[in-house]
Amino acid sequence: xxxxxxxxxxxxxxxxxxxxxxxxxxxxxxxxxxxxxxxxxxxxxxxxxxxxxxxxxxxxxxxxxxxxxxxxxxxxxxxxxxxxxxxxxxxxxxxxxxxxxxxxxxxxxxxxxxxxxxxxxxxxxxxxxxxxxxxxxxxxxxxxxxxxxxxxxxxxxxxxxxxxxxxxxxxxxxxxxxxxxxxxxxxxxxxxxxxxxxxxxxxxxxxxxxxxxxxxxxxxxxxxxxxxxxxxxxxxxxxxxxxxxxxxxxxxxxxxxxxxxxxxxxxxxxxxxxxxxxxxxxxxxxxxxxxxxxxxxxxxxxxxxxxxxxxxxxxxxxxxxxxxxxxxxxxxxxxxxxxxxxxxxxxxxxxxxxxxx
Amino acid sequence: xxxxxxxxxxxxxxxxxxxxxxxxxxxxxxxxxxxxxxxxxxxxxxxxxxxxxxxxxxxxxxxxxxxxxxxxxxxxxxxxxxxxxxxxxxxxxxxxxxxxxxxxxxxxxxxxxxxxxxxxxxxxxxxxxxxxxxxxxxxxxxxxxxxxxxxxxxxxxxxxxxxxxxxxxxxxxxxxxxxxxxxxxxxxxxxxxxxxxxxxxxxxxxxxxxxxxxxxxxxxxxxxxxxxxxxxxxxxxxxxxxxxxxxxxxxxxxxxxxxxxxxxxxxxxxxxxxxxxxxxxxxxxxxxxxxxxxxxxxxxxxxxxxxxxxxxxxxxxxxxxxxxxxxxxxxxxxxxxxxxxxxxxxxxxxxxxxxxx
Ligand SMILES: Cc1ncc(COP(=O)(O)O)c(C=O)c1O
Ligand SMILES: Cc1ncc(COP(=O)(O)O)c(C=O)c1O
Numbered sequence: 001x002x003x004x005x006x007x008x009x010x011x012x013x014x015x016x017x018x019x020x021x022x023x024x025x026x027x028x029x030x031x032x033x034x035x036x037x038x039x040x041x042x043x044x045x046x047x048x049x050x051x052x053x054x055x056x057x058x059x060x061x062x063x064x065x066x067x068x069x070x071x072x073x074x075x076x077x078x079x080x081x082x083x084x085x086x087x088x089x090x091x092x093x094x095x096x097x098x099x100x101x102x103x104x105x106x107x108x109x110x111x112x113x114x115x116x117x118x119x120x121x122x123x124x125x126x127x128x129x130x131x132x133x134x135x136x137x138x139x140x141x142x143x144x145x146x147x148x149x150x151x152x153x154x155x156x157x158x159x160x161x162x163x164x165x166x167x168x169x170x171x172x173x174x175x176x177x178x179x180x181x182x183x184x185x186x187x188x189x190x191x192x193x194x195x196x197x198x199x200x201x202x203x204x205x206x207x208x209x210x211x212x213x214x215x216x217x218x219x220x221x222x223x224x225x226x227x228x229x230x231x232x233x234x235x236x237x238x239x240x241x242x243x244x245x246x247x248x249x250x251x252x253x254x255x256x257x258x259x260x261x262x263x264x265x266x267x268x269x270x271x272x273x274x275x276x277x278x279x280x281x282x283x284x285x286x287x288x289x290x291x292x293x294x295x296x297x298x299x300x301x302x303x304x305x306x307x308x309x310x311x312x313x314x315x316x317x318x319x320x321x322x323x324x325x326x327x328x329x330x331x332x333x334x335x336x337x338x339x340x341x342x343x344x345x346x347x348x349x350x351x352x353x354x355x356x357x
Numbered sequence: 358x359x360x361x362x363x364x365x366x367x368x369x370x371x372x373x374x375x376x377x378x379x380x381x382x383x384x385x386x387x388x389x390x391x392x393x394x395x396x397x398x399x400x401x402x403x404x405x406x407x408x409x410x411x412x413x414x415x416x417x418x419x420x421x422x423x424x425x426x427x428x429x430x431x432x433x434x435x436x437x438x439x440x441x442x443x444x445x446x447x448x449x450x451x452x453x454x455x456x457x458x459x460x461x462x463x464x465x466x467x468x469x470x471x472x473x474x475x476x477x478x479x480x481x482x483x484x485x486x487x488x489x490x491x492x493x494x495x496x497x498x499x500x501x502x503x504x505x506x507x508x509x510x511x512x513x514x515x516x517x518x519x520x521x522x523x524x525x526x527x528x529x530x531x532x533x534x535x536x537x538x539x540x541x542x543x544x545x546x547x548x549x550x551x552x553x554x555x556x557x558x559x560x561x562x563x564x565x566x567x568x569x570x571x572x573x574x575x576x577x578x579x580x581x582x583x584x585x586x587x588x589x590x591x592x593x594x595x596x597x598x599x600x601x602x603x604x605x606x607x608x609x610x611x612x613x614x615x616x617x618x619x620x621x622x623x624x625x626x627x628x629x630x631x632x633x634x635x636x637x638x639x640x641x642x643x644x645x646x647x648x649x650x651x652x653x654x655x656x657x658x659x660x661x662x663x664x665x666x667x668x669x670x671x672x673x674x675x676x677x678x679x680x681x682x683x684x685x686x687x688x689x690x691x692x693x694x695x696x697x698x699x700x701x702x703x704x705x706x707x708x709x710x711x712x713x714x
Contacts, residue, residue: 025506025507026417026505026506026507027505029416029417029504033416052416053416054413054414054415054416055413055414055415055416055421056411056412056413057411057412057414058411058412059386059390059409059410059411059412059498059517059519060383060386060496060519063420063421063556064412064420064426064498064500064556065426065428065496065498065556065559066556066559066560066563067424067426067555067556067557067559067560068560068563069421069422069424069560071422102564103560103563103564104563104564104567137506139417139422139506141416141421141422143421147386148383148384149382149383149494149496149519149521150382150383150661151559151562151563151566151592151593153563153567160416162416162417162506164506184548185548185549186546186547186548186549187549188546189543189545189546189549189582189583190543190582191541191542191543191582192542192543192544192546192549192561192582193557193560193561198424198560199420199421199422199423199424199556199557199560200424200550200556200557200558200560200561201557202422202423202424202508203423203424203425203426203460203550203555203556203557204549204550204557205508206423206425206460206461206508206510207459207460207461209508210461210510225546225547225548225549225582225583226546226582226583235508236508304507
């Protein structure tokens with residue numbers, strides 16, 4: 001498919017942010033986005049680079065009423081050789097296709113997805129920040145645009161990719177987080193949408209997240225919907241524990257997002273001959289391990305922070321400290337290795353890195 | 358609050374649909390909508406009647422990524438005295454406020470909500486169809502408009518009310534429906550969003566709904582998320598059973614929508630001294646009742662169809678017929694009474710009907 005380019009003239013471009021150490025997350029967007037339309041009977045049409053600007057939606061657009069929507073999150077970085085790189089983009093494209101299937105949506109063709117992304121990155125190369133730890137956040141999004149009231153699968157969709165520079169997640173170094181273990185509210189149940197990257201799961205997380213923030217916690221740890229015992233995931237990260245030297249994370253049973261950072265961490269542990277298992281682990285097991293002095297580390301994994309060490313969990317009013325209250329060795333090693341591969345500072349034995357330009 | 362009127366000139370209005378017996382549902386929208394904005398720090402501002410037309414949303418608008426959204430559904434009718442009426446609008450306004458609370462959204466003030474709706478109905482009176490059984494469907498909707506990537510509660514919202522004429526639900530009389538009892542997929546779990554009227558629940562229902570439609574069923578009956586035994590609700594209706602003369606429906610435990618038609622049906626049964634209970638009922642109990650010849654009736658209740666009789670349930674490949682395969686007496690009586698009250702043909706002892714003009 002040909003990509004039409006509707007580029008802004010040079011004098012209409014926004015100034016780039018001056019201070020790359022104050023980028024924050026998700027507030028600054030580049031001048032253009034990639035977009036294409038899906039129409040029932042025609043398939044994907046109108047692939048284009050458009051100026052970033054408002055999307056016109058019918059007030060009855062299905063996405064605005066029934067949440068038929070999927071998205072992705074990934075990053076582009078400057079490598080130490082001055083090239084621009086992506087980390088495992090084909091994994092995001094695959095996951096988006098899976099999310100689409102669950103939401104009855106037509107998956108964007110994988111080649112045109114990647115081609116559109118590459119074209120956008122070449123266009124917006126100037127928006128990729130260079131300060132250590134910074135990157136260009138990439139948000140592919142797909143929404144149901146047909147105007148119809150009455151629950152139905154949309155005939156039409158808009159797919160777009162927007163990008164924006166984001167700051168280093170740990171400008172002052174790793175800071176272990178405080179996590180609230182949620183027993184009342186539920187993010188996703190078996191048979192629900194948990195493994196899809198779709199609006200519904202995040203809408204379901206808002207209330208508990210707000211409550212936790214107000215009480216000084218960074219994130220909510222979700223337990224399984226039925227027994228409220230088995231650990232699922234945390235906020236926008238998958239959850240890992242290191243107990244007696246064994247790395248453990250929840251299995252992909254349909255209620256959690258299959259994180260790409262999660263998969264990378266598991267792969268690296270195996271590569272290093274660190275015992276790692278994907279299995280159900282309960283909050284009781286974590287408490288018991290802590291009591292016995294065997295809870296060495298706990299960390300979240302996700303695109304935004306890569307690895308985020310947990311300092312403590314609060315469950316039923318009790319604080320469960322993790323390890324020695326400092327970032328653990330495996331957390332640190334995974335963070336250094338993954339970011340090292342991303343930035344081209346370490347070898348890439350698994351072919352995770354894709355050069356853009 | 359003053360409502361600004363931005364009305365289209367007479368020659369820009371759309372022609373009204375000619376055939377009121379072919380209106381369908383949710384495809385035709387009136388010329389104007391009511392809208393207002395919420396801005397953190399300012400509250401609700403800019404109440405207005407605007408021409409119906411595209412809404413401009415930032416590609417990063419939170420509703421498009423994280424589904425922070427709530428809506429309502431209600432109807433306006435011509436009464437037999439030629440007046441225009443609403444059915445229990447304060448109940449919809451109350452429910453929307455509850456949905457807002459669950460989604461961390463500021464509820465629209467109840468007086469301005471009702472005032473905006475009334476003003477819109479007076480403006481669009483010509484769009485209310487007159488053929489028997491037709492009505493003007495009303496869709497209040499509220500969406501998170503702040504541009505931010507990263508899961509958060511929005512600072513800004515758009516609230517709007519759109520309306521459109523809808524056809525009679527039963528142009529050829531009551532037709533008992535075929536319902537598929539879903540055991541694999543889940544709409545809402547305890548601790549989830551089930552009792553809020555929000556996009557996430559409908560997104561969660563799409564896949565199972567599609568599958569059921571393809572196999573010739575009208576709707577999906579949801580079972581509880583954990584045991585898959587207790588009956589929840591069906592598609593966009595609450596579910597009632599009449600067993601041995603007792604009317605039964607699921608209790609409001611947080612996983613189902615508190616339907617206004619459900620409440621009206623319960624109130625009427627009590628008024629008529631028909632035994633009625635809100636209690637957990639399992640699919641096994643329904644099967645047993647059918648086997649013993651005690652499953653007299655089953656019906657859904659909702660704004661769109663008012664009462665929709667169920668002809669059979671299909672569970673684990675077995676068809677469970679209901680009653681004698683015809684619309685039952687209580688289903689019929691409730692339908693006649695509720696629509697009779699709505700259309701001003703019967704007395705309104707509970708003060709359910711509100712005159713618009
Ligand atoms: C709910 C949820 N879990 C886990 C993750 C981590 O996934 P990934 O490592 O692919 O970023 C994310 C973030 O994308 C998420 O939103
Ligand atoms: C999930 C769901 N349950 C039940 C109902 C019935 O509610 P009401 O009687 O208020 O229309 C609806 C429709 O509004 C619905 O969407």
